[in-house]
Amino acid sequence: MDFIKGNGVLPAIVQDYRSGRVLMVAYMNNDAWELTLQTGEAHYWSRSREEIWHKGTISGNIQIVKEIFADCDCDAILLKVEQVGGAACHLGYESCFHNKVDRNGDITIIGERIFDPERIYGK
Amino acid sequence: MDFIKGNGVLPAIVQDYRSGRVLMVAYMNNDAWELTLQTGEAHYWSRSREEIWHKGTISGNIQIVKEIFADCDCDAILLKVEQVGGAACHLGYESCFHNKVDRNGDITIIGERIFDPERIYGK
Numbered sequence: 001m002d003f004i005k006g007n008g009v010l011p012a013i014v015q016d017y018r019s020g021r022v023l024m025v026a027y028m029n030n031d032a033w034e035l036t037l038q039t040g041e042a043h044y045w046s047r048s049r050e051e052i053w054h055k056g057t058i059s060g061n062i063q064i065v066k067e068i069f070a071d072c073d074c075d076a077i078l079l080k081v082e083q084v085g086g087a088a089c090h091l092g093y094e095s096c097f098h099n100k101v102d103r104n105g106d107i108t109i110i111g112e113r114i115f116d117p118e119r120i121y122g123k
Numbered sequence: 124m125d126f127i128k129g130n131g132v133l134p135a136i137v138q139d140y141r142s143g144r145v146l147m148v149a150y151m152n153n154d155a156w157e158l159t160l161q162t163g164e165a166h167y168w169s170r171s172r173e174e175i176w177h178k179g180t181i182s183g184n185i186q187i188v189k190e191i192f193a194d195c196d197c198d199a200i201l202l203k204v205e206q207v208g209g210a211a212c213h214l215g216y217e218s219c220f221h222n223k224v225d226r227n228g229d230i231t232i233i234g235e236r237i238f239d240p241e242r243i244y245g246k
Binding site: 089101103 | 142216
C-alpha cells in the first residue's frame with residue numbers, strides 16, 4: 001500500500017458485507033493496516049487522538065473483516081465487514097452516512113438510532 | 124461541510140446507485156462540492172494536478188449523481204451515482220477496487236476490463 005501520498009494514512013471505506021451499505025470512512029496508517037490483516041478485525045488511525053483505534057473497543061461494535069480490496073493506485077482501502085451490534089456510527093446509527101443532502105445543500109437525517117450513545121459512551 | 128480537517132478537501136466515496144458496488148474514492152474541495160450540487164454530475168479536486176476535475180470529461184464516463192450523503196462529522200461524502208459507460212476506473216475496470224487483498228497482503232486482480240485505457244486515454 002502507498003501510504004506516502006496521504007502523509008502516512010489512507011482512507012478506508014467500510015461496507016457491510018451483506019447489505020452493501022457504506023457504513024463509514026476512517027483512516028489507516030501502516031500499523032493499523034498490519035493489525036487489521038493480522039487480527040481480522042478493523043483497526044484505524046485516529047487523526048484527532050493520534051493513536052491506533054481498535055474499532056468497537058468501547059461500544060463492543062467491532063468490525064469482523066470479510067474481504068479487503070485496494071484501489072488501482074493502492075492509496076485507498078475497501079473493507080467488507082460484519083458490523084457487530086448493527087451500528088457503526090458513534091451516534092448510534094447503522095451508518096455514519098445518515099445525513100441526506102439535497103441539491104440546495106440542506107440535510108435531512110435518515111435512519112433510526114440502533115443504540116443510545118449516552119448509554120454507551122456516557123456523554 | 125467541514126473542509127478544514129482535511130486541509131481543504133474531503134474524501135468522496137462513489138457507489139453505484141443500483142448495484143451498491145463501491146466504484147472509487149476521490150476528493151472534493153468546496154468548489155468541486157458546489158459544482159457537483161449545481162450540475163448533478165460528479166466533480167472532484169485532483170490532488171496531483173491541483174485542479175477541478177469533471178469526472179468523465181475525457182472518457183465520456185461521467186457520473187450522474189442520484190443521491191448525496193454526508194457523514195456524522197460532515198467530513199466525508201457518499202455519492203450514489205449512475206456510472207455512464209459502466210466503468211469508473213481509469214484502468215478500464217468497473218471499480219477502482221479491483222485488487223483483492225488476502226490476509227498475507229497479497230493481491231489478486233478481480234473483475235474484467237470494460238474498456239481499453241490505451242484506446243481512451245492514448246497511453
